[in-house]
Amino acid sequence: MIWNEAERLPRKELEKLQLERLKKIVEWVYNRVPFYRKKFDEAGVKPEDIKHLQDIQKLPFTTKDDLRDNYPFGMFAVDLEDVVRVHASSGTTGKPTVVGYTKNDIELWAEVMARTLAAAGVTKKDIVQNAYGYGLFTGGLGVHYGAEKLGATVVPMSGGNTQKQVMLMKDFGSTVLACTPSYSLNIYEVAKEMGVDIKELPLRVGVFGAEPWSENMRREIESKMGIDAIDIYGLSEIIGPGVASECIEAKEGLHVFENHFLVEIINPETGEVLPYGEKGELVFTTLTKEAFPLIRYRTRDISWLNPEPCKCGRTTVRMARVTGRTDDMLIIRGVNVFPSQIEHILLEYEGLSPHYLIIVDRKGALDTMEIQIEVTEEIFSDEIKKLEWLAKKIENDIKDLIGVSAEVKLVEPKTIERSMGKAKRVIDKRKI
């Protein structure tokens, strides 16, 4: 379902609207945020230099470090009294990144989240069990406001308390589950232990995001739970969830809500803008946000853009599912490895658990990679040679497809920690 007609504007009209809005936002930040004035001045560019959409390339990038340097409110473009809410990133590496919203921003967020949910096939008749964390993290409240705007019934469960998730899912007859893909599998397992088969419940759609996941993981979730699993994308700096979403009709790339967010793909090393179809780092400019506008924000997420019209009728450009971030990328003996590549290989094996952990270490001068895999009933054999053969085969696949050697270690079920939010896939013990 298409929530807003803006999603199928003819490209010419859309681009005209984007240019108008871009001019406004550049002037807005230049006049209101000292950081931007200084950066634009240093780059020798003035708001009136923006005459065409391509002129955005004259503007400097904004990075995560810029946000940290201006912690907590230095990037806000309005007075704090006009800010009605703040959120913050988890800040695992230092201070969190703080973002602010005006009343209009909150309304915009609800609008793009309503579009997201509508694209996932959610309607006002649905019961949305929202298991994204509520709090500083944008996932919970983002889905909450969007689902309310859509008119659906929201069950604000937040993350965790998994047995209760299962109980309410069953008792309320929730039709939509919103959480991270890894948490959905955790809920599935706990349900199974409780004797509840999610396939038998009314649940029909999963709205999954906030962490990279593979196409095989989608298939696994869909067949185990009997639902449509939809990939959504967003990040707190841009607005939270609601930047892009797959449509249930195609499930082939995520429609970027382009009349609010302008998207570019760049070569992460040179900063050069890449044409459609080429893989690189996603860069977003917010076109309509008031409190926390961002100009050419480098997300570190890797994707590519597809401008082809989609069968759902939307005219917006689609971004390929994000399978890694430049910061998730492991460099092992000089080879770039994304955890999602490993996941994809593991899930090619029938019966292999989607819970895995990659442990990277350095012995002497050599990087080592160990992959822990849980031995499920499906793959267990009473013969050692069969288990060893399986481990060896996975090691060979990884070597063939990724080009690095890994050691596969079989571990007992449930020994790999289950996530309530973003799954931890990698432990890097290297001290460099």
Next chain:
Amino acid sequence: MLVKQLSIFLENRSGRLEEITGILAENNVNIRALSLADTSDFGILRLIVDDPDKAEKVLKEKMITVSTNNVVAVVVPDKPGGLHSILVPLRDAGINIEYMYAFLAKHKDDAIIIFRFEDPESAIKVLEKANVTLISSQELLNM
């Protein structure tokens, strides 16, 4: 003449075996025979118990990876050449043994050998033809 055996996946960490024996003790399951095969990372514990169905159920409830397999229990005279006399007909018939382990029967002069065959049905035929004594689950538990 097939005997039900439990196989359990164990990580090579201290305390793992003790957890299994604890669960079985708590549930009053008696272990008749066992064998532990190990590699540097993991082991497989194979058990013959007096109540395999109950043991499987209580272990699964504790999220232990367990499977059941059919093995063949053979009576072997506890004297030189005893085992050899059984292996000869198996070799002649081209029957492959995946693994085996032995224990002594109480109050008797026989040893019991548990065989895991790739094809237990054919193995049983060969052994019966060679007049080897096979024992059923029930007999095994009463010994």
